[in-house]
Amino acid sequence: MPKIRISTLSWLILLFFNWQLSASEPIKTKNEGKLLLQNCHLKGIKEQVKCGILSVPENYTKNDAVKIPLNVAVLPAIDNSKHKTPLMFLAGGPGQAAVELAAQLNVALNDIRKTRDIILVDQRGTGKSNGLTCDEVESQNVYTMTQADFNVAEVKQCLNQIAKNLPQADLTQYNSENAIRDFDAVRQALGYKQVNLYGGSYGTRAALVYMRLFPKSIRSVVLDGVAPIEVPIGLFGQSSARSFHLLLKHCQQEPACNKAYPNLADEFTQLVARLEKAPVNITIPHPRLGTKTSFIIDKNKLISNLRMQLYSVQMRSLVPLVIHQAYLENYLPLAGLVSQGEDGQGIYIALTFNIVCNEDFHRLTASMLAKDANNDFGGNDSQLPLQTACSVWPQYRPNKDFYQGVTANIPTLILSGNLDPVTPPSNAEYTAKTLPNNHHIIIKNSAHTSLGTCAPKIINEFLTTLKANKLDESCLDELPKESFMTNLNGSI
Numbered sequence: 001m002p003k004i005r006i007s008t009l010s011w012l013i014l015l016f017f018n019w020q021l022s023a024s025e026p027i028k029t030k031n032e033g034k035l036l037l038q039n040c041h042l043k044g045i046k047e048q049v050k051c052g053i054l055s056v057p058e059n060y061t062k063n064d065a066v067k068i069p070l071n072v073a074v075l076p077a078i079d080n081s082k083h084k085t086p087l088m089f090l091a092g093g094p095g096q097a098a099v100e101l102a103a104q105l106n107v108a109l110n111d112i113r114k115t116r117d118i119i120l121v122d123q124r125g126t127g128k129s130n131g132l133t134c135d136e137v138e139s140q141n142v143y144t145m146t147q148a149d150f151n152v153a154e155v156k157q158c159l160n161q162i163a164k165n166l167p168q169a170d171l172t173q174y175n176s177e178n179a180i181r182d183f184d185a186v187r188q189a190l191g192y193k194q195v196n197l198y199g200g201s202y203g204t205r206a207a208l209v210y211m212r213l214f215p216k217s218i219r220s221v222v223l224d225g226v227a228p229i230e231v232p233i234g235l236f237g238q239s240s241a242r243s244f245h246l247l248l249k250h251c252q253q254e255p256a257c258n259k260a261y262p263n264l265a266d267e268f269t270q271l272v273a274r275l276e277k278a279p280v281n282i283t284i285p286h287p288r289l290g291t292k293t294s295f296i297i298d299k300n301k302l303i304s305n306l307r308m309q310l311y312s313v314q315m316r317s318l319v320p321l322v323i324h325q326a327y328l329e330n331y332l333p334l335a336g337l338v339s340q341g342e343d344g345q346g347i348y349i350a351l352t353f354n355i356v357c358n359e360d361f362h363r364l365t366a367s368m369l370a371k372d373a374n375n376d377f378g379g380n381d382s383q384l385p386l387q388t389a390c391s392v393w394p395q396y397r398p399n400k401d402f403y404q405g406v407t408a409n410i411p412t413l414i415l416s417g418n419l420d421p422v423t424p425p426s427n428a429e430y431t432a433k434t435l436p437n438n439h440h441i442i443i444k445n446s447a448h449t450s451l452g453t454c455a456p457k458i459i460n461e462f463l464t465t466l467k468a469n470k471l472d473e474s475c476l477d478e479l480p481k482e483s484f485m486t487n488l489n490g491s492i
Contacts, residue, residue, distance in 0.1 A: 035072065035189035042073060044103025050074040051099075053128075056185050058173050066168055070182050071128035073099045074190070075106055075118040085194050085219045086117035087463065088183065090210070092201030092225075092449070094176070095352040097127025108451040109198075111460045119195065121186050123206075125174040125351035129182075132174065132350035133165055134158035142341040143286075143293050146279070147300040147384060155389050158350055172396035174354050180210045184217050194219040196463055200449040201225045201423060202233070208431065211408040218408075220466055222459050224415040225423040225449040228430040229403055233360040235368065236307075236382040236422050241375035243310045243421035243447070250482040251320050260486035261320045267327040269376075275299040284332060287339040295335055302326065303378040305337045310421035311448040313482060321485045333488075357390035359398055405434035411466040412438040415455060417446035419482075439468030445479040453479055 040051035051073050058066040077084070089105060091098040098105075098120040109118055122129035134157070140149070162169065183206075187195050196219050199207030204223040211218060227233060248265050251257040261267070279298035286293040306322070309315040322333045373380035412435050416425035425442045432440045446453050454475035461471050 035186065037072070037074060037190075040073070042099065042102045045075075045106050049102070050076060054186055054189050056182050058170060060178060060181050066170070068124060068130045069128065070124065070186060071097075071099055071122040072186055073102055073120045075102065075109075075113055075120070077117050078114050080115075080117070082115065084116045085196055085463075086119050086192060087112055088119040088121070088187070088195040088197055090183070090197060090199040090203035090206040091123060091126075092203045093126075093347055093352055094123070094202045094205075094355040095126060095347040095349055096202075097122040097129070097131070097346075097348065099127055100346060105451075108456055111456055112463065116196075116463065119186065119190070121183055123179045123351070124182055125354065126348040130166060130169065131348055132162050132169070132171075132354065133348065134161045134350055142338055143284075143295045143335065146296055146298050147304070147381070150385055150388060152388060152392050155353075155392050159392075159394070162350055171354055171394050174351060175396060175398065176206060176209050176355060176359060177213065177398065177402065179206060180213050183210065184214045187217055196220045196222075198222045198459070199224065200451070202227050204423075204431075205229060205233075208406045209402075211406050211410055215408040215410060218410050220411040220413075220463060222413045222415070222462065223428070223431065224451070224455070225417065225420060226414060226428040226431050227423055228427055230405060230430045231427055232363040232368075233356050234364055234383065234386050235372040237372040237375045237378060237380060239424045240307050240310065240382065240421040241377035242424060243419055244306070244377045246419055247310065247316055247319055247482065251484055254482070254484060256486050257320055257484040260484075261324050264320055264323060268323050271323065271327045272299055272302065275302055280329075280331065282331060284335050287332075287336050288342075295331060295338075297326075297331055297334065300378075300381050300384075301338070302334065303381050305334065307378065307382070307421060308340070309337065310419070312452070313419065313445065313447050314452075316419070316447065316482060317484050319484075321488070325488070353386075353389045353393050356386060357393040358396050359402070361386050361390045362397075363403075405430070407434050407436065409436050411462075411468060413459065413462045413468045413471075414438055414440040415450045416440065416442045417448060417450060418442055418444050419447040422448060437468075439471075441473060441476070443476050443479070445481055
C-alpha cells in the first residue's frame with residue numbers, strides 16, 4: 001500500500017486502547033449484518049483469520065451521503081468456548097493502519113488472544129480504509145534529503161495527490177471523533193455488546209474519545225503511552241531531551257559504556273555544533289546495496305534519527321556508539337539508522353497532518369512553543385515540519401467539548417515508560433486525575449509503549465479481573481536496565 005515516504009516523517013512522528021456485564025455474542029460470519037467476515041490470510045500470520053469491509057458514512061450528519069470502506073480484521077480467539085469480550089486495538093500515529101500491524105500484534109497479544117478475539121480496524125484515512133496516500137512523493141532520497149527540503153510546495157503536492165486519488169474525499173471528516181464512530185459501528189456490526197480497548201500512543205487519545213462518546217460500549221480500557229486530550233500533540237522538545245539525558249545518565253552509570261564513552265555528553269555537544277555550522281556531504285557504501293551513495297548529514301538529520309531510537313530500549317543501545325563514531329567523523333553507523341526510513345515508517349502521514357494540524361497544533365501558543373524549544377537536545381526541530389504542513393493544510397475544528405478531560409467510570413489501566421521521549425509519565429497524570437477508576441503503572445526500564453515487555457501478561461490479568469490496582473506487576477521489576485553497544489563489533 002503506497003504511503004507518503006519522506007524523511008521528514010522522522011522529525012514529526014518523534015512524535016502516537018455493575019461494569020462487569022454478561023459474555024458478549026460471538027462474531028457474525030453469516031449475512032446477519034452489514035459486515036460479512038470471511039476467512040483470509042494476513043502477511044506474517046500462518047493460520048487463517050477473518051477479514052471484511054464495513055461501509056460507513058464519510059459524514060455522520062449526512063447518512064445518505066458518501067460512504068467509505070472500513071477495513072476490518074479479526075484474529076479469532078484460539079479458545080472461543082466462553083466468548084469473552086474481545087480486545088479492540090486502537091493504533092497510534094495518528095496515521096497507523098491497524099491491520100498492517102497484525103503480524104506483530106499476533107505475537108505481542110498472544111496471551112490475550114488465547115481466549116479473546118482481537119479486533120483490528122484501519123482508521124479512516126489509513127490502509128484500505130480510504131487511505132490518504134501521497135504516492136507521487138515516494139522518490140525522495142533519505143540519504144541526501146534534509147529537513148530544509150520539506151516545504152510548502154511538497155505539502156501542496158501531497159494534497160493534490162489526495163485530491164487525484166480520492167476526488168470526493170472531504171478531509172474535514174477524517175477526524176478523531178468520526179474514527180471512533182467508525183470503531184463503534186464495527187463493534188455493533190460484529191454483534192458485540194461491549195469491547196475492551198487497548199490504545200497505544202495516539203491510540204490512547206482515540207480511546208479517551210471513545211470513552212466520552214460511547215462509554216456503555218466499553219468494558220475496560222488500557223492506555224499505553226498516554227497522549228492526553230489536555231496536552232496538544234506537537235511538543236516533543238522537552239520530553240525528548242528528558243529521555244536523552246536519562247540515556248546519558250545510564251551510560252555513565254554502566255561501567256562498560258562509561259569506559260567506552262567517558263565524554264559522551266561533550267562529544268554530542270561538539271558534534272551538534274559542528275553540524276550546525278556546516279553540514280557534511282560524503283560518499284558512503286549504501287547500507288544495504290553496497291553501491292556508492294551520497295550522504296548529507298546536518299544537525300536536524302542527526303537529531304531526528306537519534307530521537308527515533310529513543311522510542312525503543314533495544315534501539316537506544318546504539319545511540320552512544322552512533323554519537324561517538326559521528327564525533328570521530330565516521331558516519332556509517334548513522335547511515336544505518338537513516339536507512340530505516342527507506343521503505344517508509346508505516347504511517348499515512350497525510351492523516352497525521354490532517355488530525356494534528358486541526359485538533360492540536362493550532363492550540364499551541366508562541367510561549368508554549370518557545371518553552372518546549374528551550375532544551376539542549378533538538379531545540380525546536382520537532383516543531384518545524386508541523387509548522388510547515390499546518391500553514392497550508394485544510395482546516396476543520398472540533399467543538400470545545402472535545403478538549404475537556406474524560407471522566408467515564410470505566411476500569412482503566414494506564415501504562416507509562418519512564419524512558420519515553422514523546423509520551424512521558426507526566427502526560428498520564430492528566431488522564432489519571434479525571435478518570436475515577438484507574439491505576440497508573442510507570443515502567444522504569446521501558447520506553448514508548450510496553451507491548452515489547454511482559455506488560456501483555458499484566459494486561460491479560462486486568463482484562464480478566466478488572467482490578468487494575470491488584471495486579472501482579474512483579475515481572476516489570478525484572479526488566480533489565482539499559483545496556484549499550486560499546487564497539488563496532490556489536491557487543492553489549
